[in-house]
Amino acid sequence: MTAIGLLLYARSRALWPTLAALVGTTGFALWAAHLMDAYLDPSRRVPVFALAPLLAAAVIGTSLYTASDELDRTAVRPWWPRRLVQLLGLSAVAAALLPTAVLGDTLVFGPPAMIRNTLGSTGVTAAAAVLFGARLSWLPAFGYVSAVYLASGGARGPAVTVWAWPMQPGTQTGAWAAALVAFAAGGALYVARGARPEGARA
């Protein structure tokens, strides 16, 4: 694959605006963390932890859209390496940028939890892009994470670290396992199948 081919692929997936939007998301996270005086108490960062990865995942999810699905399918080369590089690359950028908003305490709502939430949300969004199309891919992750955000306050039980993974403060094994499984499964599904074809009628 030539460099021009890669460049064309990047442009067809709106990669530069997506990267700019990820930088903007990081700015939003920084602003929100500052607004909530997060340096006073790490638990004040919780909304940033829920929302910033969601927005990053939504940006990544909408960039999985292809405007020329039928044309793509006539290509000689396999698409999966490109999809893999695109998803992993954007996830890596998001996972590297977002934790800068919550530096400091690493045990309670610190950078590791931000990376976990970014990966988990991206995984759910990638799976949704395969099932519902890239344009709507943000909806399931938004619904799930925001519901868990309000629901997990008083929730107890052995499985709570698994189903409420976006709200776990530290390095709970269950939460990491859930987020990584979501990322691996959603990513694999997207790499194998690609986003669901969406006509102009959607």
Next chain:
Amino acid sequence: MTLTADSRKPPERRLHPLRAEIVRGFAPWTGAAVLLTLGMLLTGTSAQWQGGWAETRSQLHDSMLVIAPLTAAAGCLQGGRERRRRTDELWETAVRGRLARFLASAMPVALWAAAGFTAAAALALLATWPYAQGDRPHLGLLPGDAVLLAACAMAGHVVGRLVAWRPAAPALAMAGYVGLAVPAMASPGAGRHLDAAFPAPVGSYPVWWQPVVMAVWTGGLASAAVLAYAARRRYTALVPLAAAIAAGALLVRTGDGLWHDDPLASRQVCDTSTTPQICVNARYEGLLPQVREALSEVVGRLEGVQNLPVRFEDRPTAPRHGEARLPMLAPLGWSVVRGRLTDPKQYAWEAVAELEGRGDCQSTLDPRVRRADDAVEHYLAPGPHQEYFDRLAAEGSAAERAELTARQRARARLASMGEEERRIWLSAYFATAGSCGARAVPAL
């Protein structure tokens, strides 16, 4: 070949042209998304609202924080539809005006979102019904919340028409979360009364016109946006805008007067057959038999003892003179889940601790007083964790083991007293309830 008349009759009733917009496409999915998200939220928190009408109302209203931005985003997605289909120009040729065309695609999302919310609210109320312990259903905030969802869908639709950017919908949802959550988290200001998703505390009720004015505020803003975008005479947008501003001004001016405390929450339902009497909050009057059952052993063993408080009171405020606080029933989800006391033994132990009234000075207590407290708790209602702490002390340092031995000796001493002797001792002991000094507490 002959031409035969078509024997099939034309359909009797022609389907309304808007029917397809309502039952097909993205709109029903909005309703499903609202219902699913609410379902997940309500299921996850069910222990904290199921069985309490006020809790159910508050949980439904508080979930607006999540559902309203989601609905706005769904409206935004629908708003970009004509641009994506490239049917804008086709619509221009329609006979109907711009506003009618706008409403034809915007209304279904608004209706479905409101329907999804209504269905979830109905299910939540049904789920609370069998476990309700008193009080009555509170439906006052629900219509206003449904109007808020419809308004969000319409406003989102306008944004979707104006902004041609694929991540516009999630970005709008994010802006909605921030816009609704910031007044709820920030310091109390008059602006929070304009926040339609501001959390409604349990036991606090709006004046009857608050939901109406709130609906005028949210609906007016959305209508102004719609008219400014789609009306033939755009200046008509000023009418709903003026109504919204008037409603907003009324909300801000009234301020804290919008909400008042539930009179029911200050009433007590009492069982006066026991000493001390047992009163529960009238909001949970159905729990009285269970509470009495849980405390029956404590009350039985206190028969004839003097210097006890007159009654257990279930109020959020500090107990009055001569009364003890009933261990908390609310907030639901801890002591009470779905109309049942979760742990009667623990509850009885908490009640004894309230009778002793030394919760504020546990760390500074004289060891002798602490031993007396422990012996009384052991005699009246041993806590479920007592054995665990004893085992911990038995495996601990020499000082902890010595303290355990002294504790066990005090317990044995109280248990071995004769009925009358124990009654006199307990009467002297309860005369010192609430005091942190060691001098008056009788020796064991």
